[in-house]
Amino acid sequence: MIRFENVTFSYGAGRPVLTExxxxxxxxxxxxxxxxxGAGKTTVLRLLLGLExxxxxxITGTEGLRFSAVFQEDRxxxxxxxxxxxxxxxxxxxxRRVLAALGLEEAGDSLPGELSGGQRRRVALARALAHPCxxxxxxxxxxxxxxxxxxRCLAVIRRASxxxxxxxxxxxxxxxxxxGARAVALTPLCT
Amino acid sequence: MKVSKGWRIAAALIFWLLVWQLGAGxxxxxxxxxxxxxxxxxxxxxxxxxxxxxxxxxGASALRIGAGFLAALLLxxxxxxxxxxxxxxxxxxxxxxxxxxxxxxAVVTILVFLWLPRQRxxxxxxxxxxxxxxxxxxxxxxxxxDRSLVEMAxxxxxxxxxxxxxxxxxxxRPYFAAAVTTGLGFAWKSGAAAEIICRxxxxxxxxxxxxxxxxxxxxxxxxxxxxxAAGVALEVTADRILKGGRRDxx
Numbered sequence: 199m200i201r202f203e204n205v206t207f208s209y210g211a212g213r214p215v216l217t218e219x220x221x222x223x224x225x226x227x228x229x230x231x232x233x234x235x236g237a238g239k240t241t242v243l244r245l246l247l248g249l250e251x252x253x254x255x256x257i258t259g260t261e262g263l264r265f266s267a268v269f270q271e272d273r274x275x276x277x278x279x280x281x282x283x284x285x286x287x288x289x290x291x292x293x294r295r296v297l298a299a300l301g302l303e304e305a306g307d308s309l310p311g312e313l314s315g316g317q318r319r320r321v322a323l324a325r326a327l328a329h330p331c332x333x334x335x336x337x338x339x340x341x342x343x344x345x346x347x348x349x350r351c352l353a354v355i356r357r358a359s360x361x362x363x364x365x366x367x368x369x370x371x372x373x374x375x376x377x378g379a380r381a382v383a384l385t386p387l388c389t
Numbered sequence: 390m391k392v393s394k395g396w397r398i399a400a401a402l403i404f405w406l407l408v409w410q411l412g413a414g415x416x417x418x419x420x421x422x423x424x425x426x427x428x429x430x431x432x433x434x435x436x437x438x439x440x441x442x443x444x445x446x447x448g449a450s451a452l453r454i455g456a457g458f459l460a461a462l463l464l465x466x467x468x469x470x471x472x473x474x475x476x477x478x479x480x481x482x483x484x485x486x487x488x489x490x491x492x493x494x495a496v497v498t499i500l501v502f503l504w505l506p507r508q509r510x511x512x513x514x515x516x517x518x519x520x521x522x523x524x525x526x527x528x529x530x531x532x533x534x535d536r537s538l539v540e541m542a543x544x545x546x547x548x549x550x551x552x553x554x555x556x557x558x559x560x561x562r563p564y565f566a567a568a569v570t571t572g573l574g575f576a577w578k579s580g581a582a583a584e585i586i587c588r589x590x591x592x593x594x595x596x597x598x599x600x601x602x603x604x605x606x607x608x609x610x611x612x613x614x615x616x617x618a619a620g621v622a623l624e625v626t627a628d629r630i631l632k633g634g635r636r637d638x639x
Contacts, residue, residue, distance in 0.1 A: 247544050265544050273541040277559070286555065287545045329545055 199224050200246070200263075200333075200363070205255035207241060215241045218255070221382060228364040230374035233384035239367040240270060242384070243337050246365060263363075266331035268339035272322040274310040280321045281306040288328035296324040299354045301347065315342045323351060327358040334359050336366040340373060352376045425607040430614060433607035437615075442596075447615065449591040453508070454580035457515025458572065464516070465523025465568070472524070473531040490521045494579045498586045507587050511594070514583035519572040526571075530564030531557075566631035570624050577620035 202221040208214040215238040223229055231239045244250045245257060247265055266287075274283050280302070284293035297306050300320045310318050319342050326334060336355070340348050355364075356377055368374055374381060392400075406427050413424040425433070437443040472479035498514055505513055534557055542552045584594020593612055600608035 249540055249544070264546055267541075267544050269537070269541060271537060273537050275538060275556070275559075287547070325545075335544075 200259040201257065202242070202245070203256050203258065205245065205252040205257060207238075207245060207250060207252050214253075216245075223259075223363060223365060226361060226363055228359075228377060228379040229366075230371075230377075230379035230381050231365070231367045231384060232371070232374070232381045237384040239384055240337055243267075243335050243365065243367060246333075247335060260333075263333050264329075264331045265333050265335060266326045266329040267335040268319075268322050268326045268337060270337045272310065272318045274318060274321060274325075276310055279307050279309055280313065280324075283310070283321060284325040284328050287325060288330070292328045293324065296328045296354070296358075297321070300324055301350055316344070316347060319343060320347070320351065323355070327354065331362065333363040333365065336364070336368075338367055338369070340368070340370075348373070422604060422606065425610045429607040430610040433605075433611040434614065437596075437608060437611055442591075446591050446593050446596050447619075450511070450580065450584060450593040451619070453512045453584075453589070453592070454515050454576050457512035457580065458519055458576040460512070461516045461519035461572065461576075462523055462569070465520050466527050466565070468520075469524045469527035469531060473528055479528075486521050486524060489517050494518060494582050495586060498583045502587055507589050510587045511580045511583040511589055511592065515576045515580045518575050518579040522572045522575065523565075523568045526564045526568035527561060530561035533564070534560045562631070566628070569627050569631060573623045573627055574620050577616055577623070581616050 200221075200223040202219055205216055205219045206214055207216045207219075219238075219242070221229075221242070231242050233239055241250065245252060246260065247267060248260065274280075275286075278286070280297065281290060281293045284296065294303070294306055297303055297320075300323065302317060302320050302324065305313055305317050305321070310321065313321065319340070323336075323339050326336070326339075334355075339355075340351055343351060352373065359377070364377060364379060366374065366377065366379055371381065410426050410428075413426045417423045468478075468482060472482055494514055497517055498510060501510055501513055538556050538560070539552055542556050547555070581594050581597070583589075584592040585598055586594075588595050588598055593616060597609055597612045600606070600612060
């Protein structure tokens with residue numbers, strides 16, 4: 199069980215993004231962090247991934263867990279092909295298999311700059327799905343995809359995340375529903 | 390019709406050789422000491438290549454300049470990493486780097502002449518010339534390293550060493566490559582200049598000086614051609630090695 203216990207967080211000396219935030223994510227649980235822009239959804243994910251440290255409170259249950267993530271940005275290495283980007287954290291066979299499942303078998307040997315925005319997004323998703331993990335974190339993972347590609351990706355995510363903890367952020371509640379994720383609402387803090 | 394890069398370079402080379410030939414022809418009508426033509430230079434080059442002293446000088450110059458260059462690469466990289474890691478180190482070293490960058494090679498050569506043996510001066514001058522180039526390029530590379538990729542790799546469980554090897558260093562590589570190729574050109578130029586100024590024994594610079602004193606300008610031109618050719622060849626080779634068949638990001 200991952201626990202956020204009364205977590206308060208702010209970037210630098212700025213106003214707090216989260217105050218006394220509490221959350222429990224059971225092993226294998228699926229949750230969707232929902233809320234308007236600026237509510238701190240991405241911050242929750244960054245705290246979960248260990249990229250930020252709480253100013254107050256603590257996060258427990260993450261020790262020894264293997265994470266995999268799709269970030270808000272694609273974060274692909276520009277001079278590596280799609281397959282190389284994915285295989286860096288898995289292996290080439292898995293990389294090609296996951297790319298094919300996402301409908302990108304032909305893009306495997308292309309550099310990120312040669313791909314469309316939607317294709318790059320799917321490569322970033324493929325990297326996260328190909329990497330062996332206990333917790334899958336998706337931050338607006340399906341942004342920029344058309345309806346057909348979204349449906350296909352959702353099916354692949356559903357299969358690939360079986361038995362894993364899934365924590366996602368999306369503006370579209372249908373996507374959370376499709377993955378069986380429980381919504382946790384965040385409201386922005388005012389000064 | 391698309392002309393290949395090799396042909397374009399060859400055509401440009403031939404054009405400038407013709408300009409040289411014509412210019413020398415015109416100048417030699419009025420000058421007391423003739424300007425060597427490309428043919429004179431080539432024949433002097435062949436003559437020099439047949440003498441062991443030329444090869445000994447070329448080898449010794451290459452060693453001296455190479456040693457200075459390698460020292461600059463090493464020191465420049467370490468200093469760049471240190472100045473990016475510790476702000477105080479960067480602040481302290483910045484005026485020094487500016488000073489090194491602005492003082493002319495001839496001035497530094499004369500200054501260090503007081504304290505260093507002649508044989509060591511060219512290597513030291515190369516070190517001083519190339520150091521700021523490597524330092525600033527590598528520091529820029531570190532500054533521009535994509536921290537979001539480092540974060541991503543951390544999340545995916547990559548260790549520090551592997552992040553350095555597979556994410557950070559490849560990101561710095563283009564900056565390092567630029568430093569190497571630019572630095573090589575400067576290394577040869579400054580090294581040869583230092584050899585001429587301090588008359589280093591067994592050096593191309595000293596042969597140049599001797600050629601000038603003997604009014605053997607064909608040899609002076611031939612030796613200059615050797616220095617230019619070596620600089621260009623090293624630059625091209627380094628560029629190819631450092632690119633290592635990688636595709637440029639789109």
